[in-house]
Amino acid sequence: MVHTFVVYVENKPGVLNRVASLFRRRAYNIESLTVGHTEKAGVSRMTIVVDTDEGGAFRLQANLYKLVNVLLVEDISATAAV
Amino acid sequence: MIKTGAEIVWECLLREGVRNIFGYPGGAILPTYDALTKYDIHHVLVRHEQGATHMADGFARAGGGVGVAIATSGPGATNMVTGIATAMLDSSPIVCITGQVGSKLIGSDAFQETDITGVTLPITKHNYLVTHAEDIARTIREAFYIAQSGRPGPVLIDITKDAQQGTCKFDWESAKPQLPGYRPDLSPAPEDYEKAIAMIGSAQRPVILSGHGVILSGATRLVKDFAERAHIPIAMTLLGIGGIPASHPLNLGMMGMHGEAWVNHAIQEADLLLAFGMRFDDRVTGNLKTYAPTAKKIHVEIDPAEINKNVRVDIALLGDLGEVLQELLPRIETRDRSEWLSHIRELKGDSAVRDIQNLPDSGHLYAAHVINDLWRETRGRALVVTDVGQHQMWEAQYYHHDQPRSLITSGGLGTMGFALPAAIGAKFARPDAEVWVVVGDGGFQMTMAELATIVQEKIDVKIAIINNGFLGMVRQWQEFFYEKRYAATPLLNPDFAKLADAYGIRSFTVSERKDVISTVQEVRQHPGAALIDFRVEQEDSVYPMVPAGADLHAMIRRPAPIWETGSDE
Secondary structure: OEEEEEEEEEOOOOHHHHHHHHHHHOOOOEEEEEEEEOOOOOEEEEEEEEEOOHHHHHHHHHHHHHOOOEEEEEEOOOOOOO | OEEEHHHHHHHHHHHOOOOEEEEOOOHHHHHHHHHHOOOOOEEEEOOOHHHHHHHHHHHHHHHHOOEEEEEOOOHHHHOOHHHHHHHHHOOOOEEEEEEEOOHHHOOOOOOOOOOHHHHOHHHOOEEEEEOOHHHHHHHHHHHHHHHHOOOOOOEEEEEEHHHHHOEEEOOOOOOOOOOOOOOOOOOOOHHHHHHHHHHHHHOOOEEEEEOHHHHHOOOHHHHHHHHHHHOOOEEEOOOOOOOOOOOOOOEEEEOOOOOOHHHHHHHHHOOEEEEEOOOOOHHHHOOHHHOOOOOEEEEEEOOHHHOOOOOOOOEEEEOOHHHHHHHHHHHOOOOOOHHHHHHHHHHHOOHHHHOHHHOOOOOOOOHHHHHHHHHHHOOOOOEEEEOOOHHHHHHHHHOOOOOOOOEEOOOOOOOOOOHHHHHHHHHHHOOOOOEEEEEEHHHHHHHHHHHHHHHHOOOOEEEEEEEOOEOHHHHHHHHHHOOOOOOOOEOOOOOHHHHHHHHOOEEEEEOOHHHHHHHHHHHHHOOOOEEEEEEOOOOOOOOOEOOOOOOOOOOEOOOOOHHHHOOOO
8 A cells, every 4th residue: 555654853954864764674665755934943844655554554654654754644645735 | 070081071971970981082073082091981893893883783672872983084884874774674772883084074085084874874773963162962872862862873973073172061961852853752542452352352263473673662571571470482683683582482483484383384374463563574474475374463562664665564553662562561461372372382393303403413413403402501591692694593593582672683684794793792882692693604794803802801702603605595595596507605614723822822723512511611711702613514504494585484494413314325
């Protein structure tokens, strides 16, 4: 199943690499990824789409939280689009 | 107070309680080394940066707090990689500081430039590249906090040469950690406690799986109280050894690939597994499809990413093991489980009698004899540091540890060459402990350069080489699974006693069983480092053994003793 994660991170050098590296390290294939500023200074928002099962999505979220620069992770797969 | 970045490094380390540091100087870290002369921190000069990381790791595991290693840029930093990965896999709190080329040169392939934060990204809990003196204090404080909180792990700080040379105002108080995304403190939901208590109460055949987390959390006493109160037997992982005294009647011993048969059978027959600070590694579960098929599972774990990773669990209690057990303990009912316990005693049966340890002296010197004699002579009170391979498993089986942090070994990564440097670090953490290195002839030669460090630091570490002339565990796999085709496992070794002599280390060679005890006694009385080269059986194997990926109950058992078969093979 396709999962869409919204990941709020500290806007610091190398953070995108840490997040992308985690997907590679745990053998997830990224379908799409976008990064941009948020309305809050110093916080970036990543939207990452990945094809995985429920267990995989749960572990991915847990592993994202282990990254020190990650502030918040939301799995919005089940949320209706605007 | 205006200080250089280099001075700030030492000011901060002192404030973090660091008194010993393990390292090797070089160009990009020279400003920091130059400033060291002004500070009361003891620097241990290693012979290879890998040794520095294992020493920091051994220091931390022996209970010394966060271990610190320091090295220069480029090759100095890359030599640390194996030690960092070792600490990562075994959740050991270390901080590694590396010099980096000047910030203006980064990305230019300058002399001794390596992207060490990139290289160590997947093998550190977190890492930093610091390019301004102003950022050093806060970074070091964050690194120490991250390394030892939550699930511990290694943190690397790469500091450019100009950041070390630059000056700024040093203010420890205002350099507080700023980690908005880091939340190591977790606690389970109240309803999960209720469910767990009910599940434990109704279990007929429960087993506690006691892991490294028991020791890291300082929860050894609580686990023992819990087991005694509920009458639940305990199986240990390799890194869990020492968490519960080996002599405790509820302690079954080590589980997994080289665990005793009754331990693995108990797990396979259990109706409830209580996983305390362990992560269901493939070396303890065997085939996941047939693992503990009738058991419900409760996982008490500090790292949410470990939940349902290998084994699906029924209840996860996320948090510090000690805190969770403090909550659970008074609410657990005392229950009679004598039927289950006596069933496990039956499983144990005559296994102890079949043990190699009971063989009469047939002129052969078995590693198991050596380790069991070492246990008896040291009354189980030594701090033993093992390497990786057959001797490591024999040590786990035949040296009975009653104290936490009395066995230090590389479990997750299985790093050969770990033992000798880790033992040096352990000795710095616990100078009064009797430290023994138990190491194979293969692994010893990977880091034996650190013999010089032992001599230069004048420290008292005893070394027992279990020398079988093979890379023994690989040879065993070749014997069992590759029809004895011994590709690249026979070793042509130097005379280890002569080698030790060259360093001025007292040395002995033992090849007969009758000489083991007297030599160990002599070495224990010798006031300084000593080495014994034990020339043991060349083609002995570790039993029982669950082949990789096989069912946990499908063990290759110990062959019958010689007096039963009438043969000497």
